[in-house]
Amino acid sequence: xxxxxxxxxxxxxxxxxxxxxxxxxxxxxxxxxxxxxxxxxxxxxxxxxxxxxxxxxxxxxxxxxxxxxxxxxxxxxxxxxxxxxxxxxxxxxxxxxxxxxxxxxxxxxxxxxxxxxxxxxxxxxxxxxxxxxxxxxxxxxxxxxxxxxxxxxxxxxxxxxxxxxxxxxxxxxxxxxxxxxxxxxxxxxxxxxxxxxxxxxxxxxxxxxxxxxxxxxxxxxxxxxxxxxxxxxxxxxxxxxxxxxxxxxxxxxxxxxxxxxxxxxxxxxxxxxxxxxxxxxxxxxxxxxxxxxxxxxxxxxxxxxxxxxxxxxxx
Numbered sequence: 054x055x056x057x058x059x060x061x062x063x064x065x066x067x068x069x070x071x072x073x074x075x076x077x078x079x080x081x082x083x084x085x086x087x088x089x090x091x092x093x094x095x096x097x098x099x100x101x102x103x104x105x106x107x108x109x110x111x112x113x114x115x116x117x118x119x120x121x122x123x124x125x126x127x128x129x130x131x132x133x134x135x136x137x138x139x140x141x142x143x144x145x146x147x148x149x150x151x152x153x154x155x156x157x158x159x160x161x162x163x164x165x166x167x168x169x170x171x172x173x174x175x176x177x178x179x180x181x182x183x184x185x186x187x188x189x190x191x192x193x194x195x196x197x198x199x200x201x202x203x204x205x206x207x208x209x210x211x212x213x214x215x216x217x218x219x220x221x222x223x224x225x226x227x228x229x230x231x232x233x234x235x236x237x238x239x240x241x242x243x244x245x246x247x248x249x250x251x252x253x254x255x256x257x258x259x260x261x262x263x264x265x266x267x268x269x270x271x272x273x274x275x276x277x278x279x280x281x282x283x284x285x286x287x288x289x290x291x292x293x294x295x296x297x298x299x300x301x302x303x304x305x306x307x308x309x310x311x312x313x314x315x316x317x318x319x320x321x322x323x324x325x326x327x328x329x330x331x332x333x334x335x336x337x338x339x340x341x342x343x344x345x346x347x348x349x350x351x352x353x354x355x356x357x358x359x360x361x362x363x364x365x366x367x368x
Contacts, residue, residue, distance in 0.1 A: 059099060063106040064275050066282070067118060067127035070096060070109035073244070074265050077158040078128050082107070084292070084364070085285035104278065115268075117141065120150045122272035126279055130159050132188065132242065132263035139190035149271040153283050157290055159265030160244070162256075163188060165195075167238045168231060169255035176258045177202065179238045183219040185230035186240035188260075193220050195240070195260045228252040284366065291365040295336045300349055300357040304331050313348050336362075 068078045079091065088101040096109045108124060115129040116137040134150065143149045165184075167173040177199040186192045196218040203216045223230055223239075228248060230236040240260060243249055249256065267286060273279050295317075302310050307322065314320055314335035321334040333354075337345050346357055 060097070060106050063099070063104050064126060064273075064278050064282075065108055065124045066105050067108045067110050067115045067124045067129075069112040069115070069129065072112060074112055074128065074130065074159050077156075077265070081128075081156070081286060081289055084289040085282065087282075087285075104275070105282075113137070116150060119268055119270045120148055122148055122270045124270065125273040125275070126153075126267070126269050126282065128156065128265055128267055130161075130263045131266055132161070132163055132191070132261055134266070134268065135261060135263075136188050136191050139194055147271060150268050151271055152266050153269050153279075154267040154286060154290075156265040156267060156286075157293065159263070161242045161263050162259050163191060163240060163261040163263065164243045164249075164256040165238060165240050165258045165260065166228075166243075166249055166254040166256050169250075169253055173238065174257060176238075180218050181216060182237040183221055183235070184238045184240060185221045185223040185227055185236035187222065187224055187227060188240055189220055189222050191260055192240045193218075196220070228254060285364075288364045288366050292362040294339055295362055295365070296339050296342055297334060297360045297362055298337045298342065298345060298349075298357070299332065299334045299360070300354040301325060301330055301332050302349075302352075302354045304329050306353050307331060307333070309352050310349065310354060313345060313352065336365075 068082070069075045082089070087103060087105065089098050089107055092098045092109075098107050100107060110118070112129045113133050113136070115124065115127040116134045118124040119127045120137070120141070120143065165176045165179070167179070173179065176196070180196065180199050180203045184192060184196070200216055200218060221230070221236060227239050227241045229252070230239055231254070232252065239254070242263070243256060246256075267283065269279055298314055300310075310333060311320055314333065314337055316335040323332045325332055342359055346359070349357055
């Protein structure tokens with residue numbers, strides 16, 4: 054197989070090869086009817102039913118390759134995009150990244166963390182001390198404002214000690230840096246907070262809130278295919294977030310019921326053979342469906358059914 058030749062006419066779509074974003078991305082692609090076999094040893098696979106090649110990369114590499122136009126489309130975290138663009142700011146050369154769509158997974162916070170039983174309660178107290186992180190540029194930028202304040206205070210004779218925070222890079226197990234005496238504080242991603250608490254740490258500030266995002270290169274090839282993929286992914290996200298609720302109700306109660314199930318645009322209403330009754334179909338947020346069914350029953354709806362949605366198209 055001549056891989057270089059096979060890629061010539063294909064849209065290159067980058068997916069995180071491992072980590073917390075990897076499996077949700079694979080599920081999202083399969084839900085979008087993008088047919089592929091994930092390779093065991095190769096980082097590139099050809100999609101069978103569309104002119105796309107999937108490229109499996111570290112999440113931190115994806116913003117760089119999308120911004121430079123080497124990759125057309127990608128999924129990564131906002132934290133990775135922000136870190137890369139501080140390291141290599143976008144230039145006025147036609148290259149760059151456009152965010153297409155925020156995705157409903159990968160939610161986390163990049164937070165400043167310190168020992169929970171310690172005396173540090175504010176990030177400015179870490180100025181002049183050592184902080185470990187894998188987000189060197191975001192951390193340096195965040196502490197720069199505190200360093201500027203400390204420098205001003207020192208100039209007025211109100212502070213002493215070093216005015217520069219020592220940012221040490223740590224690629225993994227950042228939480229262990231404090232226990233090992235390598236740092237006084239860390240800056241790391243927090244999802245549930247369980248790992249942070251297990252290491253005896255507490256968050257004292259948030260540097261950045263992040264989620265997974267679909268991004269495209271400003272020089273992406275085949276814009277029509279990019280839009281098709283984005284539309285399919287939106288459909289999967291909608292299907293995951295909503296269910297279809299159908300029920301029968303007396304027409305005179307329809308104004309009340311429509312407020313309970315307004316749908317994304319409006320409920321679908323059909324007359325029944327029985328005079329004075331209508332059938333209603335409406336999309337309802339999955340997380341609210343139990344309360345909605347309770348309320349529909351309370352106001353007199355009957356034959357209430359809920360169906361899952363496999364896919365959807367909705368503006």
